[in-house]
Amino acid sequence: MTDELRGPDALAELARCRDEIEQLDRQIISLLARRLALGKRTGELKRLAGLPILDPTREAAVIRRVTGEARDAGLPPEPIREVFWQIVGMSRRVQEAAGGEPSAPGEPGPRLEGRSR
Amino acid sequence: MIIITRPNVTDAEVDHIRERIESVGMRTHLSRGERRTIIGCIGDESLLEGVPLLSVPGVESVTPVLKPYKLASREFAADPTVVHVGGREANASFGGSAITVIAGPCSVESREMLDAAASAVRAAGATMLRGGAFKPRTSPYAFQGLGLQALEILSAVRSATGLPVVTEVMDTRQVDLVAEHADMLQVGARNMQNFALLAELGRVRRPILLKRGLSATVKELLMAAEYIMANGNHDVVLCERGIRTYETATRNTLDVAAIPVIKRESHLPVIVDPSHAGGDAGLVAPLAFAAIAAGADGLIVEVHPDPERALSDGDQSLAPPAFARLMQQLGAFAAAAGRTLGQPSTSTRAVA
Numbered sequence: 001m002t003d004e005l006r007g008p009d010a011l012a013e014l015a016r017c018r019d020e021i022e023q024l025d026r027q028i029i030s031l032l033a034r035r036l037a038l039g040k041r042t043g044e045l046k047r048l049a050g051l052p053i054l055d056p057t058r059e060a061a062v063i064r065r066v067t068g069e070a071r072d073a074g075l076p077p078e079p080i081r082e083v084f085w086q087i088v089g090m091s092r093r094v095q096e097a098a099g100g101e102p103s104a105p106g107e108p109g110p111r112l113e114g115r116s117r
Numbered sequence: 118m119i120i121i122t123r124p125n126v127t128d129a130e131v132d133h134i135r136e137r138i139e140s141v142g143m144r145t146h147l148s149r150g151e152r153r154t155i156i157g158c159i160g161d162e163s164l165l166e167g168v169p170l171l172s173v174p175g176v177e178s179v180t181p182v183l184k185p186y187k188l189a190s191r192e193f194a195a196d197p198t199v200v201h202v203g204g205r206e207a208n209a210s211f212g213g214s215a216i217t218v219i220a221g222p223c224s225v226e227s228r229e230m231l232d233a234a235a236s237a238v239r240a241a242g243a244t245m246l247r248g249g250a251f252k253p254r255t256s257p258y259a260f261q262g263l264g265l266q267a268l269e270i271l272s273a274v275r276s277a278t279g280l281p282v283v284t285e286v287m288d289t290r291q292v293d294l295v296a297e298h299a300d301m302l303q304v305g306a307r308n309m310q311n312f313a314l315l316a317e318l319g320r321v322r323r324p325i326l327l328k329r330g331l332s333a334t335v336k337e338l339l340m341a342a343e344y345i346m347a348n349g350n351h352d353v354v355l356c357e358r359g360i361r362t363y364e365t366a367t368r369n370t371l372d373v374a375a376i377p378v379i380k381r382e383s384h385l386p387v388i389v390d391p392s393h394a395g396g397d398a399g400l401v402a403p404l405a406f407a408a409i410a411a412g413a414d415g416l417i418v419e420v421h422p423d424p425e426r427a428l429s430d431g432d433q434s435l436a437p438p439a440f441a442r443l444m445q446q447l448g449a450f451a452a453a454a455g456r457t458l459g460q461p462s463t464s465t466r467a468v469a
Contacts, residue, residue: 054142056139056140056141056142057140059139059140060135060136060137060138060139060140061136061140063135063136063139064132064133064135064136064139067132067135068129068132071128077128078147082349085144
């Protein structure tokens with residue numbers, strides 16, 4: 001990629017980049033759908049195995065794994081952790097909806113009320 | 118509870134410590150300073166009973182945080198927080214060595230009026246522009262602000278001058294709309310304990326200017342900040358704007374002591390609103406000097422191109438020449454406090 005692009009060329013390149021971003025966003029959505037579908041399945045399996053839906057040890061391990069992978073990929077680890085706490089939280093709520101025991105207050109991320117104190 | 122790590126702790130050790138804490142169902146917040154790294158634990162601390170944290174590699178000490186606010190507390194951050202508004206090129210930051218002055222009219226009355234106010238405050242050295250779009254007035258019959266039209270005017274003037282803008286958001290339904298147009302969102306004194314609004318502001322990616330309620334204690338102010346932070350937004354600037362006392366000679370009483378008290382209790386920046394505190398244009402300068410001397414990180418001052426014709430709060434607004442004089446005098450107070458007065462960005466291109 002060159003830094004010498006002039007006005008009209010730069011605009012064409014910008015449009016091309018935005019197309020690619022749109023395609024990636026679609027892939028992210030479809031990957032999230034697949035991840036949540038697997039979450040639903042694990043929710044059913046946990047119920048059959050008599051296990052609780054909320055599994056903080058597993059959630060912490062997932063977050064630690066993605067933190068390391070983000071760092072290795074040169075991504076800022078803290079925002080990636082936030083994104084994955086959201087994903088882990090969504091997955092937990094899907095599992096609960098699949099018929100498991102509700103876990104502690106739904107939202108991911110630190111809470112003032114709820115489980116604190 | 119906070120965990121202070123050993124000086125040369127590795128990323129892998131930090132990850133491991135956080136996993137140990139999160140695997141009992143708590144959350145962690147990392148603050149890396151120049152000299153030390155702090156891992157804050159959020160949630161039910163009794164869950165950590167029986168976890169031998171001191172024997173986890175990399176841990177130097179484990180200290181309970183007894184205050185009801187955690188994320189906002191001084192202990193949770195390795196260094197004081199610096200909040201940048203409108204992108205770094207805008208030169209508007211709170212909590213660093215520079216004192217940032219926000220100035221502008223109480224409410225946006227028209228494009229011409231805001232243009233005049235913006236160019237006057239910029240020429241005098243203000244780094245940010247204020248202007249109300251939605252006005253919480255004590256009387257339902259008083260001018261309530263221009264709403265969306267004012268937001269659009271603020272955006273346009275921001276683009277023309279390069280000054281980042283702050284404006285008040287009063288209602289959870291307005292949050293996204295205001296965040297689209299403003300660089301910083303203000304919570305007014307009357308909404309300081311509107312917890313639904315605070316929670317919503319935790320979800321936006323814009324710094325928040327949180328004003329102290331008229332009858333709120335410092336602790337209540339910090340708990341309000343904690344609400345925003347606990348919901349994900351850590352860019353909070355606190356604002357002392359006077360509290361209600363038995364004194365009637367001034368509109369409110371500026372609680373100067375609150376500035377060093379907040380600095381002792383919290384890592385968040387603190388600014389002062391000398392216009393609302395005194396309710397009188399003649400009191401703005403002395404209160405501003407006192408604020409800087411007491412350690413405030415900035416000021417928010419009402420300036421109206423023609424105070425006599427202001428639709429709201431004309432009595433406490435400075436005319437541009439008085440504001441320019443104030444800015445000149447502030448330099449000496451900033452220097453005496455070991456600070457500098459922030460300068461507006463030379464770039465006039467649109468920020469944010």
